[in-house]
Amino acid sequence: DPLVRAAAGVDFPRLVRQTVARGLVGLENFAGIPGTVGGAIRMNAGGKYGYLAKYVHAVKVLTPTAQIEQRSSAEMHFGYRTAQLDGAIVLEATFALETGDAQAAMIRFRDIWNEKYATQPPVAAKSAGCIFKNPPGHAAGKLIDDAGLKGTRCGGAEISPQHANFILAHPGAKAADVLDLIQRAKDGVRERYGIELEPEIDIW
Numbered sequence: 001d002p003l004v005r006a007a008a009g010v011d012f013p014r015l016v017r018q019t020v021a022r023g024l025v026g027l028e029n030f031a032g033i034p035g036t037v038g039g040a041i042r043m044n045a046g047g048k049y050g051y052l053a054k055y056v057h058a059v060k061v062l063t064p065t066a067q068i069e070q071r072s073s074a075e076m077h078f079g080y081r082t083a084q085l086d087g088a089i090v091l092e093a094t095f096a097l098e099t100g101d102a103q104a105a106m107i108r109f110r111d112i113w114n115e116k117y118a119t120q121p122p123v124a125a126k127s128a129g130c131i132f133k134n135p136p137g138h139a140a141g142k143l144i145d146d147a148g149l150k151g152t153r154c155g156g157a158e159i160s161p162q163h164a165n166f167i168l169a170h171p172g173a174k175a176a177d178v179l180d181l182i183q184r185a186k187d188g189v190r191e192r193y194g195i196e197l198e199p200e201i202d203i204w
Helices: 012-021 037-042 102-119 140-146 175-193
Strands: 003-007 056-062 068-072 089-096 127-130 157-159 166-169
Touching: 003 012, 012 037, 012 102, 037 089, 140 175, 157 175, 166 175
Parallel strands: none
Antiparallel strands: 003 089, 056 068, 056 089, 127 166, 157 166
């Protein structure tokens, strides 16, 4: 099967579009997911159409002891929104795709893209993607919305009026504004439902 290698800093949406255009099937399932290849590997990007781990052949990493290692997909121990890096930094990833119908793949890509565009902020919006993991049996965005927090603002940051699991950074937004909204969302959902939301983003 064809292998596609991409550096960690490559724009993930661009990689998806390029593979689809060349008739390499698989990554079209991730239409509309923003970020870089390295970030997509780190969080095992995906959703209802599948997760990236399915297509990962190998990942090259730089370990905390300055060694470069090639790790198989199994050695990455992918899980829901996680990959086991043990402090290593992703340098590049190799994906195992399949040769298929480029036109059919592009149609599927556009269908998934349009679905996400109708329900989520656009990829061009300044956000970190989904903020929280979905608790078992629940959708984090709906919990936040039902807690009455959709559209809540703090400084230049706002819980998206379109999808409450996104926080938008408008002009003048500070990291402190985003962190404040994250805490408000956690507190609101805990008080209403007794559910503890867990961030899927890394907060340094």
